[in-house]
Every structure is written in C-alpha cells, then in structure tokens.
Amino acid sequence: MLWWTLAFVYTAGMLSALISSGAESAESYFLGLPVSAFNRESGIGIGWEALSFVAYIPLMVMIISAIFAGRLWRVRIGRRYQAQGSRVL
Numbered sequence: 677m678l679w680w681t682l683a684f685v686y687t688a689g690m691l692s693a694l695i696s697s698g699a700e701s702a703e704s705y706f707l708g709l710p711v712s713a714f715n716r717e718s719g720i721g722i723g724w725e726a727l728s729f730v731a732y733i734p735l736m737v738m739i740i741s742a743i744f745a746g747r748l749w750r751v752r753i754g755r756r757y758q759a760q761g762s763r764v765l
Contacts, residue, residue, distance in 0.1 A: 679707075679734040687711045687722040695720070 686706045691713040694702055701714040708730035713722045724731070 683707075683709060683711065683724060684722075687713055687724070691715065691720060691722055 683706050690702055690704060690711065694700070694713055694715040700716055701712065703710065703712045705711065710725040711723070712725070714720065726732075
C-alpha cells in the first residue's frame with residue numbers, strides 16, 4: 677500500500693509542477709512504473725500504466741506477507757492454547 681501511495685504522491689507532484697509551469701502534459705517513471713499527468717483546458721488528470729511486471733511486485737509482496745503472517749499467527753495461537761491446556765490438567 678505504501679508503494680502505491682508514494683506513486684500517487686509522485687504523480688500528484690508532477691501535476692503540481694505542470695500547473696505551475698503552464699505545461700500541458702508530462703510522462704515519467706516511478707520505480708519502473710510509467711506515470712503521466714496532464715493539464716489541459718478540458719481538465720487535469722494523472723495516470724499509471726500497469727502493463728509491466730513491476731506494477732505487480734507490491735501486490736505479490738502484500739499477498740506473500742499476508743499468507744506468512746496468517747501462518748505465524750496460527751502457530752503462535754496454537755502454542756498459546758496448548759500451553760494453557762497443559763496447565764489446567
């Protein structure tokens with residue numbers, strides 16, 4: 677989530693620079709992810725192009741972390757119940 681937040685802040689900064697300079701559009705890269713911003717008479721906008729593998733790395737890290745944390749939680753909770761059960765007997 678942090679990675680996408682940083683990408684949004686980076687692109688919003690590009691848009692701010694466009695508005696300040698009076699330029700119409702700009703394209704750049706944020707950690708390998710193509711980003712674009714435009715400032716036209718019809719409106720303003722920002723965008724990412726998630727066609728590359730780099731865009732899915734944060735999602736994969738998040739899923740792997742969730743699976744790992746879930747397993748650790750089950751192991752820890754299981755040990756806690758086993759320890760309490762042995763004390764009761």
